[in-house]
Amino acid sequence: MLSQAALHAEYGGVYPNLAKREHEKNLPILYREFADVPCDAVAVTVGPGLEPALWQGVEFAKRVAKERGVPLLPTNHMEAHLISSLVEQGELKNVQLPVLALLISGGHTEFVLMRNWFEYEVVGKTLDDAVGECFDKVARMIGLPYPGGPHISKIAKTATTKSAITLPRPMIGSNTCDVSFSGLKTAALYSLRDKTLTDEEKAAFAAEFEEAVGDVFVHKTRKALEDTGARTFVIGGGVAANSYLRERLQKLIADEFDDIEFRLPDLAITGDNAIMIAQCALARALSGKNDESSTELRAIGNLSIALET
Numbered sequence: 482m483l484s485q486a487a488l489h490a491e492y493g494g495v496y497p498n499l500a501k502r503e504h505e506k507n508l509p510i511l512y513r514e515f516a517d518v519p520c521d522a523v524a525v526t527v528g529p530g531l532e533p534a535l536w537q538g539v540e541f542a543k544r545v546a547k548e549r550g551v552p553l554l555p556t557n558h559m560e561a562h563l564i565s566s567l568v569e570q571g572e573l574k575n576v577q578l579p580v581l582a583l584l585i586s587g588g589h590t591e592f593v594l595m596r597n598w599f600e601y602e603v604v605g606k607t608l609d610d611a612v613g614e615c616f617d618k619v620a621r622m623i624g625l626p627y628p629g630g631p632h633i634s635k636i637a638k639t640a641t642t643k644s645a646i647t648l649p650r651p652m653i654g655s656n657t658c659d660v661s662f663s664g665l666k667t668a669a670l671y672s673l674r675d676k677t678l679t680d681e682e683k684a685a686f687a688a689e690f691e692e693a694v695g696d697v698f699v700h701k702t703r704k705a706l707e708d709t710g711a712r713t714f715v716i717g718g719g720v721a722a723n724s725y726l727r728e729r730l731q732k733l734i735a736d737e738f739d740d741i742e743f744r745l746p747d748l749a750i751t752g753d754n755a756i757m758i759a760q761c762a763l764a765r766a767l768s769g770k771n772d773e774s775s776t777e778l779r780a781i782g783n784l785s786i787a788l789e790t
């Protein structure tokens with residue numbers, strides 16, 4: 482596996498041109514490793530994401546598909562998080578519709594409803610920052626490296642006291658399924674100003690931060706499930722690896738929605754990976770819902786999962 486995480490860590494975030502250059506360099510290396518493997522189709526992410534990086538992938542995939550004479554399957558990154566999270570033991574079956582998905586990543590935070598297979602409606606979303614970005618920024622404020630989400634999670638588990646700092650639970654009482662994280666980020670910044678925390682205080686602060694995020698998602702998930710009448714709930718995206726959030730949501734479903742099935746994705750597929758793209762493209766292809774319009778296929782940075790907008 483090739484990852485750019487260590488490289489981006491030096492800069493404290495993902496830099497579009499750096500990401501593009503790395504793709505340019507690494508895609509052929511990665512491809513050579515699989516040169517002898519037979520393939521029936523090439524699936525490629527067309528969006529959403531950083532456009533220069535997406536372009537590299539799309540152009541490369543076009544060449545490979547042409548060389549091998551196989552179809553090229555354009556795939557939506559967020560849809561791939563959703564579909565791959567629904568897969569159980571390698572199979573996408575026994576899924577009761579409608580499905581409500583909470584997609585939480587570094588660039589997105591949204592509640593997506595799937596009433597019919599591969600048709601999506603966004604029923605709530607962040608009005609500003611994505612929750613993963615908030616994790617990363619708050620981690621940075623207390624001196625943790627990028628990507629900060631897993632580090633926050635790790636130190637929060639070691640907390641033995643309650644933090645003296647309390648953080649807000651933005652929009653928790655609002656009558657929509659929308660969320661907001663920029664206020665939480667700013668509150669964290671202000672509360673840390675002119676302070677040097679001990680390791681124990683950092684751990685307690687990380688736990689308070691996770692609790693604030695958890696409270697928001699528990700409230701909004703409850704509302705979204707009640708509003709939509711979903712039969713299945715699933716979470717996906719990098720932040721879906723967070724063990725505290727997983728536990729909070731598991732408890733919500735067990736305590737209040739025992740007729741709803743909660744599909745918790747394997748940790749290995751929560752963060753960005755190639756399997757989720759292949760799984761999503763395959764599922765669509767098998768259902769006959771993949772458009773193989775390889776000639777006009779292009780990268781779209783702000784591609785939505787929903788039909789309209």
Ligand code: KG4
Binds near residue numbers: 587720751
């Ligand atoms: O889906 P993903 O791999 O990439 C995007 O599509 O953005 O999500 C990356 C995000 C980062 O913000 C990272 O800090 C966060 O997922 N993340 C976590 C955890 N593992 C990854 N956030 C909280 N707790 C974790 N355990």
Ligand code: ZN
Binds near residue numbers: 562587719
């Ligand atoms: Zn992602």
